[in-house]
Each structure stands twice: as structure tokens, then as C-alpha cells.
Amino acid sequence: MAEIKLIASDLDGTLLTSKKELTERAYNLLKKLSEKGIYFVPSTGRAYESVPECIRNLPFIKYVITSNGAAIYDAEEKKFIKNNFLPPEAVDITLEILKDKNVIIETFKEGRAFTDRKVYENLSDYGITGGHAKYVLTTRNPVENIIEEIINNKHCLENINLIFNNEEVRMEVMEKLKEKGHASVTTSAHNNIEVTSHNATKASALKELCSILNIERENVIAFGDSDNDMDMIMFAGIGVAMGNGDEHIKNNADIITEDCDNYGVANILEKILKGELK
Numbered sequence: 001m002a003e004i005k006l007i008a009s010d011l012d013g014t015l016l017t018s019k020k021e022l023t024e025r026a027y028n029l030l031k032k033l034s035e036k037g038i039y040f041v042p043s044t045g046r047a048y049e050s051v052p053e054c055i056r057n058l059p060f061i062k063y064v065i066t067s068n069g070a071a072i073y074d075a076e077e078k079k080f081i082k083n084n085f086l087p088p089e090a091v092d093i094t095l096e097i098l099k100d101k102n103v104i105i106e107t108f109k110e111g112r113a114f115t116d117r118k119v120y121e122n123l124s125d126y127g128i129t130g131g132h133a134k135y136v137l138t139t140r141n142p143v144e145n146i147i148e149e150i151i152n153n154k155h156c157l158e159n160i161n162l163i164f165n166n167e168e169v170r171m172e173v174m175e176k177l178k179e180k181g182h183a184s185v186t187t188s189a190h191n192n193i194e195v196t197s198h199n200a201t202k203a204s205a206l207k208e209l210c211s212i213l214n215i216e217r218e219n220v221i222a223f224g225d226s227d228n229d230m231d232m233i234m235f236a237g238i239g240v241a242m243g244n245g246d247e248h249i250k251n252n253a254d255i256i257t258e259d260c261d262n263y264g265v266a267n268i269l270e271k272i273l274k275g276e277l278k
Helices: 011-015 024-035 088-098 130-139 146-152 167-180 202-213 227-235 247-251 264-273
Strands: 006-009 039-042 063-066 071-074 079-083 104-109 112-116 140-143 159-163 184-186 192-196 220-224 238-241
Touching: 006 011, 006 202, 006 264, 011 220, 011 264, 024 039, 024 264, 039 202, 063 202, 071 202, 079 202, 088 146, 088 159, 088 167, 104 146, 112 146, 130 140, 140 146, 167 184, 167 192, 184 227, 202 220, 202 227, 220 227, 220 264, 227 238, 227 247
Parallel strands: 006 039, 006 220, 039 063, 112 140, 220 238
Antiparallel strands: 063 071, 071 079, 104 112, 104 159, 159 192, 184 192
């Protein structure tokens, strides 16, 4: 196997525990690997400002892939170095499909996530409670009318994120979005759909970053658990699926590790540090 020079990892359900925490063991391993000159690149569906502070504040982070690859953020220079926005016509097609559908609509732009104020202030009415409610309250910015926000900014949107409380409606919308072929359509949870530019995937952003850093794909290891991680896992020289991951992710990975609450990522990082995985 080739020498590992870059570690790309999804966050939710992968590097982070189910409590959205970074374990001390994982932190220490990432720090030691960074000291050896290996890049660690968080690769997430979240907007940059929605990335947990335990990740954003890591002193050895240089680059972060966000919004499923729609953006690459330079954490040292504190600026985006790459954006792949949704084409305006793709925004229009998406909104047309969503007309009269019972769905929560969010959008990401400039590293921030936005949702409708009526949703934000009445989460329980939309079936959002507990940990999910806390997540929304701490990561979303409320606007008076999310449709107007999207239309007024349709030239600079990283993605449109959809949350459903009815699986039948979700599958119907998913089918129509994919049928149109106007955008990349994926999921990171069992109740959502994420719409981005065809050029905005975790794999495309990782490929771009590898080009910047002069790193070959064979020198990359990538971790993930959900549909939006698939292309990244397949792009990397070594693709690792979490034990808690979707079955089709496991079927396409080179390695299946333990789940996110049982040091799945850390166990592989330790093998890299010991030279057992190159």
C-alpha cells in the first residue's frame, strides 16, 4: 500500500460519537499523525459555521471540506479557497419540485446554514425534538422566508437541504430530483435529502485539494458512513466504512471498522501511526 499523506473523514456518525463528541483518543492520534506531516481534512455535509467547535478549534487543521464538497475552507487563512455553487437553474427546478410538499427547507451559503423562522421557533411542531432540536438551534440562522432567501441568493448557494417527517414523501421527492438530473442528490441521514451542484461532491473537493497539495489519491484514506460519503470512499486509496454505516457504503469500502461509539476511526488511525497500515 502507498504511504498515507492525507486523512479525510466525515464527522457525524463517523469521527464524532453519537453524542457529537470527539474522543480524547481520536484527538491525540490525529495530533500525532499531524506532527508526522499527515494532513487531516474534515469532510462534512455541514456548512462551515455548523462544524462543531471541537473540530474547528483543532490547532492542526488546515483545510475543511464542507457542504458535501461545495466548499473548501482554509482554516489558517480563514477564507474559502473553492466554491461550487448550485446553478441558478438547478435552484429553480428544485423549488418547483418542492411546491406544496410537506418538507423543511434549508439552504447553506457563505459557510452558514439558514432555515425558516417559523420552523426555528416551533421545532416540536415539525417533529424536531431532543438532540436534533438542540443541533438546529445551535447551527441554523433563522430568516423570515426561506423561499425568498433562496430565490434572492440563488447565484451563491452551496446547497439546499431538505428534512422530511414522511418517508413516502421523501422518496417521491428523491425520485423526482434524480429524474430531472439537474443536480447532485444525496443523503446524510435517513430523513433528509441534500441537493448540490454536480461538481460539488466530497470526492470532487478531495480531488481538488489533492491537486493543490500534490498528493495522489493512492496516498489518501477516507472514512464515512452515509450515502454522501460514497464517492469519497471510492476515490481514496483506502476507503473505510463505519460499522454503523449504510450497507451499500460497507459493500464499497476497502475496510469496515467499528462503529462511531467504539473508536471506529481511532482504531484505524492507531494502525496508521504504528505503520501497520500504509
